[in-house]
Amino acid sequence: MRTALVIGTGLVGTSAALALAGRGVQVHLVDRDPSSAHTAAALGAGTAEAPEGTVDLAVVAVPPAHTASVLATAMRDGVARAYLDVASVKGGPRRELESLGVDLTPYIGTHPMAGKERSGPLAATADLFEGRPWVLTPTRETDTEVLNLALELVALCRAVPVVMDADAHDRAVALVSHTPQLISSMVAARLEEADETAVRLCGQGIRDVTRIAASDPRMWVEILSANPGPVADVLAGVAADLDETVRALRGLQSADEDKRRTGTEGIEDVLRRGNAGRVRVPGKHGAAPAAYEIVAVLISDRPGELAAIFADAGRAGVNIEDVRIEHATGQQAGLVQLMVEPSAAAGLSASLAERGWSIRP
Numbered sequence: 075m076r077t078a079l080v081i082g083t084g085l086v087g088t089s090a091a092l093a094l095a096g097r098g099v100q101v102h103l104v105d106r107d108p109s110s111a112h113t114a115a116a117l118g119a120g121t122a123e124a125p126e127g128t129v130d131l132a133v134v135a136v137p138p139a140h141t142a143s144v145l146a147t148a149m150r151d152g153v154a155r156a157y158l159d160v161a162s163v164k165g166g167p168r169r170e171l172e173s174l175g176v177d178l179t180p181y182i183g184t185h186p187m188a189g190k191e192r193s194g195p196l197a198a199t200a201d202l203f204e205g206r207p208w209v210l211t212p213t214r215e216t217d218t219e220v221l222n223l224a225l226e227l228v229a230l231c232r233a234v235p236v237v238m239d240a241d242a243h244d245r246a247v248a249l250v251s252h253t254p255q256l257i258s259s260m261v262a263a264r265l266e267e268a269d270e271t272a273v274r275l276c277g278q279g280i281r282d283v284t285r286i287a288a289s290d291p292r293m294w295v296e297i298l299s300a301n302p303g304p305v306a307d308v309l310a311g312v313a314a315d316l317d318e319t320v321r322a323l324r325g326l327q328s329a330d331e332d333k334r335r336t337g338t339e340g341i342e343d344v345l346r347r348g349n350a351g352r353v354r355v356p357g358k359h360g361a362a363p364a365a366y367e368i369v370a371v372l373i374s375d376r377p378g379e380l381a382a383i384f385a386d387a388g389r390a391g392v393n394i395e396d397v398r399i400e401h402a403t404g405q406q407a408g409l410v411q412l413m414v415e416p417s418a419a420a421g422l423s424a425s426l427a428e429r430g431w432s433i434r435p
Contacts, residue, residue: 075099075226077129079153081144083114085190086160087135088198091119093231096200102129114195128152131223134159137293138300142170149176156220157181158227162247163300164211164240182224183211183240185247186233193290201232208233211240248304255286255294256309262287278400319344366395366413369422372432374407383410383431390425392418409434 076099080091083105091114095101101120105111111122132154136144138161145167149157157180161167164183171178188206190197208228212221228235238246262284265273298305318340325337373379387394396413414422423433 075130075223075230077125077131078102078120078227079104079125079129079132079148080114080120080135081105081132081148082135083110083119083195084135085193085195085197086186086188086202087133088114088117088119088195089188089200089202090133090135090160090186090227090231092117092198092200093203094227095120097230099230110195114198117195117198119195119198125153129154130156131227132157133227134161137161137296138163138167139296141167142174145171145181146174146176149180155180156217156223158184158220158224160184160186161300162251162297164209164243166244166300168211168213168240178213178215179217180220182216182220184224184228185209185211185243186231187247187251188233193293203228203231203233206233207236209236209238209243211238211243213240244301245304245307248301248308252298252301252305253308253312255289256298256305257312258284258287278398315344364395365416367416367419369412369414369419369426370434371410371412371426372407372434373410380410383412383426386426386429386431387412387422390422392422392425 075094078091078094078099079102080087080094081104083091083103087105088103091101091103095118102125103111103114103120103122104124105114108122114120115122132148134141134145134148134157136159141159141161145157145159148154159167161183162185164185168178168183171181186203186206186208188203190202208231210221210224210228225235261280265276265280265284322337322340322344325333325340328334328337371383373383384394392414394412394414398411398413400409400411412422427433
């Protein structure tokens with residue numbers, strides 16, 4: 075691939091353009107808002123000048139509601155040898171293209187499973203897709219050269235290709251992406267009118283659950299409008315679990331011993347099923363999830379503290395597999411949770427303590 079045209083310079087489009095431009099591809103940028111394309115160009119994602127001839131690949135990175143129409147226009151104009159989109163739903167745009175009578179041989183639907191709470195070109199990074207799954211949904215009509223160009227794009231973005239049926243993809247993202255967004259927003263909405271005293275007690279748990287609730291509502295309305303059925307199906311299952319859980323909690327309030335026992339069993343059931351589901355979530359680099367041990371260290375909130383503790387862990391010969399930070403309320407301090415292999419935890423704790431760090435149980 076020598077040339078590419080990226081249509082839509084938001085987070086995903088600009089990130090893909092940055093990755094391609096950084097690996098020697100001549101990238102042309104276009105957006106319905108010219109200032110967005112010029113911003114992406116200023117970031118090094120390519121040029122806002124129109125290509126002089128046909129490019130190798132056109133990447134359509136616009137909202138799902140507009141994906142098919144933008145693709146159809148580009149394909150009829152013959153701007154590229156191959157075309158793909160990166161919309162978060164796949165079945166709807168493909169069927170719309172079919173209804174428009176577009177030749178689908180030069181087209182493949184794709185979806186990189188990566189994103190941020192922020193949108194727009196200024197949030198883009200060239201490494202957004204590194205190590206992340208990138209779904210490809212070829213059909214029988216998809217030309218082999220088109221599939222190969224899509225695979226080349228995925229490789230240049232250092233993502234991991236995953237081939238799926240379009241409708242299976244939409245059901246999958248309803249479960250692992252779209253429904254979590256709504257549930258996160260619902261939990262965060264409980265905080266809107268909450269008493270300030272209660273909000274001040276927020277800890278890491280509520281921060282974890284509500285992190286993605288900071289996402290752009292307009293963007294998510296567009297995404298959910300393109301995949302409402304599968305999301306509603308998943309939410310219906312969640313709603314059934316909620317009803318059962320409410321009944322179980324009411325049972326725990328009862329003076330009747332049998333109702334309390336039934337309530338306890340109901341709560342245990344949902345928690346255990348949650349445990350079983352959680353262990354199926356892939357671990358680092360898509361591998362099977364690993365059980366790490368936590369070494370908790372109290373640090374002050376001042377420049378260089380994190381770098382210092384990582385350096386000391388390195389001197390101890392221990393690899394930090396993951397890290398979390400809990401910030402103390404009303405204090406310029408926090409608790410860093412260093413996740414390490416169980417066999418390394420005791421040695422790391424001892425080594426850090428020797429270097430003056432405060433280890434917490």
